[in-house]
Amino acid sequence: MRAxxxxxxxxxxxxxxxxxxxxxxxxxxxxxxxxxxxxxxxGGSIVASKNPGTLPPRMxxxxxxxxxxxxxxxxx
Numbered sequence: 573m574r575a576x577x578x579x580x581x582x583x584x585x586x587x588x589x590x591x592x593x594x595x596x597x598x599x600x601x602x603x604x605x606x607x608x609x610x611x612x613x614x615g616g617s618i619v620a621s622k623n624p625g626t627l628p629p630r631m632x633x634x635x636x637x638x639x640x641x642x643x644x645x646x647x648x
Contacts, residue, residue: 580605583624591631594619607631613638 580598584605588596595608607619607627617638619630 587624587627591628593635594631596627609634609638611635611638 578598578600580600580603584596584598587605587607588594591607593610595610596605597608598605602622604620604622605624605627609617613634617634619627619634621627621630
């Protein structure tokens with residue numbers, strides 16, 4: 573980390589390393605953390621919050637919902 577690096581970017585990198593199914597960015601002006609899934613979702617989905625501590629449980633909820641739903645090819 574550089575001495576002048578924004579703490580939000582550092583936190584975004586930490587969140588992304590701990591949640592490898594997600595791309596995590598922090599808005600420079602908004603100070604909002606925005607998480608994009610690396611797995612496919614119909615219509616797309618993001619998880620966002622100004623409080624990074626609230627993101628992992630919400631990511632798990634999206635993962636659970638998206639990854640446990642059978643795809644049309646395997647549904648029968």
